[in-house]
Amino acid sequence: xxxxxxxxxxxxxxxxxxxxxxxxxxxxxxxxxxxxxxxxxxxxxxxxxxxxxxxxxxxxxxxxxxxxxxxxxxxxxxxxxxxxxxxxxxxxxxxxxxxxxxxxxxxxxxxxxxxxxxxxxxxxxxxxxxxxxxxxxxxxxxxxxxxxxxxxxxxxxxxxxxxxxxxxxxxxxxxxxxxxxxxxxxxxxxxxxxxxxxxxxxxxxxxxxxxxxxxxxxxxxxxxxxxxxxxxxxxxxxxxxxxxxxxxxxxxxxxxxxxxxxxxxxxxxxxxxxxxxxxxxxxxxxxxxxxxxxxxxx
Amino acid sequence: xxxxxxxxxxxxxxxxxxxxxxxxxxxxxxxxxxxxxxxxxxxxxxxxxxxxxxxxxxxxxxxxxxxxxxxxxxxxxxxxxxxxxxxxxxxxxxxxxxxxxxxxxxxxxxxxxxxxxxxxxxxxxxxxxxxxxxxxxxxxxxxxxxxxxxxxxxxxxxxxxxxxxxxxxxxxxxxxxxxxxxxxxxxxxxxxxxxxxxxxxxxxxxxxxxxxxxxxxxxxxxxxxxxxxxxxxxxxxxxxxxxxxxxxxxxxxxxxxxxxxxxxxxxxxxxxxxxxxxxxxxxxxxxxxxxxxxxxxx
Amino acid sequence: xxxxxxxxxxxxxxxxxxxxxxxxxxxxxxxxxxxxxxxxxxxxxxxxxxxxxxxxxxxxxxxxxxxxxxxxxxxxxxxxxxxxxxxxxxxxxxxxxxxxxxxxxxxxxxxxxxxxxxxxxxxxxxxxxxxxxxxxxxxxxxxxxxxxxxxxxxxxxxxxxxxxxxxxxxxxxxxxxxxxxxxxxxxxxxxxxxxxxxxxxxxxxxxxxxxxxxxxxxxxxxxxxxxxxxxxxxxxxxxxxxxxxxxxxxxxxxxxxxxxxxxxxxxxxxxxxxxxxxxxxxxxxxxxxxxxxxxxxx
Numbered sequence: 001x002x003x004x005x006x007x008x009x010x011x012x013x014x015x016x017x018x019x020x021x022x023x024x025x026x027x028x029x030x031x032x033x034x035x036x037x038x039x040x041x042x043x044x045x046x047x048x049x050x051x052x053x054x055x056x057x058x059x060x061x062x063x064x065x066x067x068x069x070x071x072x073x074x075x076x077x078x079x080x081x082x083x084x085x086x087x088x089x090x091x092x093x094x095x096x097x098x099x100x101x102x103x104x105x106x107x108x109x110x111x112x113x114x115x116x117x118x119x120x121x122x123x124x125x126x127x128x129x130x131x132x133x134x135x136x137x138x139x140x141x142x143x144x145x146x147x148x149x150x151x152x153x154x155x156x157x158x159x160x161x162x163x164x165x166x167x168x169x170x171x172x173x174x175x176x177x178x179x180x181x182x183x184x185x186x187x188x189x190x191x192x193x194x195x196x197x198x199x200x201x202x203x204x205x206x207x208x209x210x211x212x213x214x215x216x217x218x219x220x221x222x223x224x225x226x227x228x229x230x231x232x233x234x235x236x237x238x239x240x241x242x243x244x245x246x247x248x249x250x251x252x253x254x255x256x257x258x259x260x261x262x263x264x265x266x267x268x269x270x271x272x273x274x275x276x277x278x279x280x281x282x283x284x285x286x287x288x289x290x291x292x293x294x295x296x297x298x
Numbered sequence: 299x300x301x302x303x304x305x306x307x308x309x310x311x312x313x314x315x316x317x318x319x320x321x322x323x324x325x326x327x328x329x330x331x332x333x334x335x336x337x338x339x340x341x342x343x344x345x346x347x348x349x350x351x352x353x354x355x356x357x358x359x360x361x362x363x364x365x366x367x368x369x370x371x372x373x374x375x376x377x378x379x380x381x382x383x384x385x386x387x388x389x390x391x392x393x394x395x396x397x398x399x400x401x402x403x404x405x406x407x408x409x410x411x412x413x414x415x416x417x418x419x420x421x422x423x424x425x426x427x428x429x430x431x432x433x434x435x436x437x438x439x440x441x442x443x444x445x446x447x448x449x450x451x452x453x454x455x456x457x458x459x460x461x462x463x464x465x466x467x468x469x470x471x472x473x474x475x476x477x478x479x480x481x482x483x484x485x486x487x488x489x490x491x492x493x494x495x496x497x498x499x500x501x502x503x504x505x506x507x508x509x510x511x512x513x514x515x516x517x518x519x520x521x522x523x524x525x526x527x528x529x530x531x532x533x534x535x536x537x538x539x540x541x542x543x544x545x546x547x548x549x550x551x552x553x554x555x556x557x558x559x560x561x562x563x564x565x566x567x568x569x570x571x572x573x574x575x576x577x578x579x580x581x582x583x584x585x586x587x588x589x590x591x592x593x594x595x596x
Numbered sequence: 597x598x599x600x601x602x603x604x605x606x607x608x609x610x611x612x613x614x615x616x617x618x619x620x621x622x623x624x625x626x627x628x629x630x631x632x633x634x635x636x637x638x639x640x641x642x643x644x645x646x647x648x649x650x651x652x653x654x655x656x657x658x659x660x661x662x663x664x665x666x667x668x669x670x671x672x673x674x675x676x677x678x679x680x681x682x683x684x685x686x687x688x689x690x691x692x693x694x695x696x697x698x699x700x701x702x703x704x705x706x707x708x709x710x711x712x713x714x715x716x717x718x719x720x721x722x723x724x725x726x727x728x729x730x731x732x733x734x735x736x737x738x739x740x741x742x743x744x745x746x747x748x749x750x751x752x753x754x755x756x757x758x759x760x761x762x763x764x765x766x767x768x769x770x771x772x773x774x775x776x777x778x779x780x781x782x783x784x785x786x787x788x789x790x791x792x793x794x795x796x797x798x799x800x801x802x803x804x805x806x807x808x809x810x811x812x813x814x815x816x817x818x819x820x821x822x823x824x825x826x827x828x829x830x831x832x833x834x835x836x837x838x839x840x841x842x843x844x845x846x847x848x849x850x851x852x853x854x855x856x857x858x859x860x861x862x863x864x865x866x867x868x869x870x871x872x873x874x875x876x877x878x879x880x881x882x883x884x885x886x887x888x889x890x891x892x893x894x
Binding site for chain 2: 040044045046050052057064066067250251252253263270271273276277
C-alpha cells in the first residue's frame with residue numbers, strides 16, 4: 001500500500017473494520033515462518049516501533065535493518081537495497097524515505113512494500129489510524145466537521161487525511177499561516193480563521209511544525225505561532241461539546257498546543273498511538289493475505 | 299526500580315536470592331505475550347546487552363529502540379517518548395539517561411520503568427550484580443572489608459554500592475586521588491592510602507577512570523594514575539588470601555589495573571558480567587510480578 | 597571459521613553439500629535456547645542481514661549489537677568486547693572488522709567466532725556462497741575457467757575465491773588496471789586483457805570498485821573504468837554460451853557493469869545473495885555441531 005488515493009472507499013472500510021476488531025481484542029497469528037523488515041531512511045520512533053509491534057503481534061519475525069550502517073552509505077540505490085532484502089528471503093518490507101513517491105522505483109520488487117511515509121507526500125498508515133480514532137469516537141464520518149491546522153502543504157498526513165475524509169463524507173476546514181496555503185492545498189477543504197475553525201469542528205487535527213522541513217527560516221517564533229495559530233487554553237474552551245483533539249506527534253509542546261492540553265479530556269493524542277498498532281496490523285494482514293499467507297486467531 | 303536507597307534490606311535480600319537461583323540454573327518464562335524495550339540514551343555494550351539477554355531468558359519480546367534515530371532528535375521530551383512507547387503496547391522499559399534522576403519526570407507512566415543508570419547518580423542493577431558476586435564468594439556481607447578505588451564522587455556505581463554494603467554490615471574504605479574526595483563522597487566509608495587499603499580488604503572494587511565525564515583535563519597521565527593508584531602486579535601481591543578484585547568495566551587496561559591481572563585468579567571481572575544477566579532477570583521478574591504477570595519454570 | 601585457506605577440500609565440499617541441501621528446501625532448527633550476536637564494526641547490509649536470516653532460520657536467538665553505540669567508543673579492545681559478549685551468555689559470534697586478521701587477538705575466547713570479513717584479507721562465507729553458485733550452475737569445478745576482474749589485491753573476496761577455485765581444479769584468470777596487479781596478486785591465476793578474459797571464461801566475477809578502500813585518488817573516472825574494464829553491453833555479447841556473471845555487490849551500476857546487465861539472463865547477482873543465506877546456515881550449523889549442539893529437521 002503506497003497511498004490513500006489508490007484505496008477504494010470499500011477497501012478503506014474493510015481495513016478500518018479489521019483495525020477496530022484488533023483494538024477490541026481480536027488476535028491473529030500468521031501461519032509458518034514469515035520474515036519482514038522495516039527500512040526507515042528517516043528518523044522515527046513512533047511509526048517504526050508501531051510497525052514493529054504490529055508485526056510481532058501478527059507473529060512475523062522482524063529482521064533488523066539499520067539504514068545508517070547499511071550499504072546505502074556506499075551509494076547503493078534504494079532499488080538494489082530492497083532487491084537485496086528480498087533476495088535474502090524477507091517476505092515483506094515497510095519503507096520510509098525522504099523522497100516523494102520513492103515506490104515508483106520499485107516496480108521489479110516481488111514482495112509487498114508498505115509505505116511508512118514518503119517525503120512530503122503520503123503516510124497511509126497514519127491516515128488509517130486517524131480515521132480509526134475518529135470512527136471510534138463518532139461511529140461515522142458522514143456529516144462530521146474536521147479542522148486541520150498547520151502546514152498542510154508540507155504535511156504527509158494532512159493531504160491524505162483531507163482527501164480520505166472528504167471521500168468518506170466529512171467536511172474539511174483548514175487553518176494556519178495564510179502564506180502556507182495556496183490553491184493546491186485547498187482542494188479538499190475550505191480555509192477559515194483559527195478561531196472560526198475551532199468553534200466549528202468536531203475534530204481538531206493539529207499538525208506538527210516541521211522545523212526540519214522548512215528550508216527557509218520561519219517568519220515567526222514558536223511562541224508567536226502558539227499565540228496566533230496554536231491551541232491555547234483559551235481557544236480550547238471554545239470547542240464544541242464532544243469535540244476531540246488529535247495530533248500525529250511528536251508534539252512541540254507550547255507551540256501547536258498548550259502543554260497542559262496534551263493529555264486533557266478531549267485529547268486523543270496517545271489514543272492515536274495505541275490505534276496505530278491496530279491499524280498497521282490490519283494493513284499488514286491485508287497485504288499478506290493477498291500474497292496467500294494465512295492467519296489463525298488464538 | 300530507580301535507586302538502591304529506596305530498597306529495604308529485605309527486598310535486596312529477596313532479589314539476591316532469586317538472582318543466585320538463576321545463576322544456579324533456575325529458569326523462568328513469562329506467561330503470555332509481554333513486550334519490553336531498552337531505551338538507552340548513552341552508549342553501553344554491557345548493560346544494554348545484559349538486560350537484553352535477561353529479558354530474552356525470561357521469555358519477553360524485546361522491541362528495538364535506537365535513541366540516535368528516534369524522535370528525540372526532533373526535540374521530543376523523555377516523558378513524551380516513554381509515553382509513546384507505553385501507548386504502543388510495550389509492557390516494561392529499561393532506561394539509561396545522562397540526566398541525574400531522569401525518572402522524576404516520569405510520574406504519569408503506568409508501566410514499570412527499570413533504571414539502567416542515571417547520570418552520575420544511580421545504577422541499581424550494577425549494584426545488585428556486585429552484591430551478588432560478593433555474596434557468592436563469601437556467603438555474607440557482615441564484617442567484610444570492601445575497598446573502592448577511584449573517582450567515587452562521579453561514579454554511578456560507587457555510591458550505591460558503598461551505601462548498600464554499609465547497610466548490609468560491611469565496612470567500606472575508599473582510595474584514589476585525594477582531591478576527588480570531599481565530605482559528600484565519604485558518607486559511607488573511610489579514606490585510606492591505596493597501599494593501606496589493598497592490604498586490608500576482602501574485596502577490591504576498582505572504578506573506571508571516566509575520561510568522558512571529567513570536564514577538565516585530568517591532572518595526571520594514565521601511566522601516572524596506574525603507578526600512584528592502580529592495581530599493579532606489585533600491589534596485587536600484597537592482597538589478603540582469598541581477597542577478590544572487581545571492576546564494573548569497560549576496563550582501561552594498564553590504568554586501573556595491570557593488563558595481566560584482568561583475568562588473574564583473584565579477578566571476578568567477567569564473573570560480574572555473567573552475574574549481571576542473572577541479577578537483571580531477578581530485577582525484571584520482581585517488577586513484572588508486582589504488575590500481576592506470572593512465570594513458569596521449565 | 598576464519599579463512600578459506602584453513603579449510604581442507606573435504607571440509608569445503610561438506611559445507612557446500614549442506615548449503616545446497618538448504619537451497620533445496622532442507623530445514624534445521626537448533627535444539628534448546630541458543631544465542632548469537634553479529635558484531636559488525638564496518639557497514640554492511642548484505643552480509644549482516646544474511647547472517648541474521650541464516651541464524652533465525654536455524655532457530656537461534658539473535659541478540660542485537662550496535663558497534664557505533666558500544667563501549668568500543670570508550671576505547672574498549674575487541675578482545676574485551678567479545679569476552680564480554682561471551683560472559684553475557686552469547687553462544688556464538690560473527691565478527692566483521694576493519695583490521696586484517698583481527699581474530700588472532702581472540703585466542704582466549706571459548707565460543708565459536710565466524711569471520712564475517714577482516715580488513716582486505718578474508719571473507720570465507722562470501723567465498724562459500726560464490727562456490728555454491730558456481731556449483732549449482734555447472735555441477736563441478738574441475739576444468740572450469742573463472743575470470744576475476746577488478747582490484748584483486750585489495751579485495752577480501754578475490755584472493756579467497758582464487759585460491760579455493762584453483763584448489764578445486766578450476767583455472768583462474770585476472771584482469772583490470774595493470775598497476776593493480778603485482779606478483780602477490782597473481783599467485784593463483786594468470787593476467788589477461790579484459791576482452792581476452794571475457795571471451796574465455798565460464799564464470800565472470802566482477803569485483804566492486806572499492807572507492808572507500810583506495811587511499812589515493814583513482815587515476816581514472818567511473819565512466820573511464822567502465823569503458824576500459826567494465827562489462828559493457830558490447831562485451832557481454834562476446835561471452836561464451838552458458839557463461840554466467842557474478843558480483844559480490846553492492847554494485848556500482850554503470851562502472852563494473854552496465855546497469856541493464858545487472859538482472860540479465862546471465863547474471864547470478866541476486867542468486868548469489870539468496871545462496872548467501874544457505875551458505876551461512878551451513879557454516880553456522882557446522883560450527884555449532886562441533887560444539888555439541890544438535891539440530892532437528894522440521
